[in-house]
Amino acid sequence: MRRMWHGPGVASVKRITDMDRGREAGSVAAVKGLRGRMSDGLPEYYFRVRENGAFVFRVDTENRQRRIEMDQIAVINMRNGEVKPHGDRALTEADRAEIAGWMERRAEVLARRDIDDIHRAVDYLNLTAHWAQTRASDAQLEEVTDALLMAMHDLRSVLVRKKADRLTKG
Secondary structure, eight states: OEEEEOSTTOEEEEOOOHHHHHHHHHHHHHHHHHHHHHHHTSOSEEEEEETTEEEEEEEEOOSTTOOOEEEEEEEEETTTTEEEESTTOOOOHHHHHHHHHHHHHHHHHHHHHHHHHHHHHHHHHHHHHHHHHHTOOHHHHHHHHHHHHHHHHHHHHHHHHHHHHHHHHO
């Protein structure tokens, strides 16, 4: 049975005829063909990002069921650059090269995110100044003033010291 929609919220049920079955079978074949093309385009490796690195999986679609299988091959620690093979595996040169490339690309992404976070912090400081000047109540200001002043004092001290270091080196 197939559900046919005739306008919003109105449905009727139609019995599938032999001609419909042929179309349906063609659709199934097309989906199976698409699945084959999708698996051909899958990457050979998958990196599941975690807090301080990633789990590395080898992607396998060449099996009897044509299912996607992911076999964990390594664990990456981005902080210290360590790559540990999973279990008693030995990583191939291709594995190591792919992991090294991913680590390099990941480090670039994380560096861009860091600077984006800082730009957002500047925006938040500006929004906070506007809020304090235009909308904050006395009670709200009392709640956050000391914490904001201490954080801004700490940040200013670090920035002034770093700028002085850059000026004396350059």
